[in-house]
Amino acid sequence: MSAPRFLAVVVIMIVIVVGSIAFVGRLVPQEVSRPQPSEPLSLVEMKGTGSGIVGVVKNNTDRDMGYVVIRFRLKDASGAQIGTTIDNTRGLEAYGLWKFRCPITVAGCKTFEVVELVNR
Secondary structure (H helix, E strand, O other), rough: OOHHHHHHHHHHHHHHHHHHHHHHHOOOOOOOOOOOOOOOOEEEEEEEEOOEEEEEEEEEEOOOOOEEEEEEEEEOOOOOOEEEEEEEEEEEEOOEEEEEEEEEOOOOOOOOEHHHHHHO
16 A cells, blocks of 8 residues: 555544544433323222222322322123212322222122322
């Protein structure tokens, strides 16, 4: 390889290395925020018992919640609504869990569904 050609290759390599170092120097670590689920509250688990509905609700936010409500629609074997049941709590901590218990006081309840889970 001739001297001018060799010198040109060396200069190009130096430019590439210096440019790479300069680019890497601009990669500043960013503060990583905790990913948020799309909903502020989520139903972690739920099951029907002989006398009600029990389960766990999670606060998915980084702030305390003042008043959380869960409400269920109760249905008979034909699918007709025969009532509702509700539970609530105050002061659910950020990222906290709440064990709820909703009593079923109407006879003939065969199925249920969540109709409301909110922070008021």
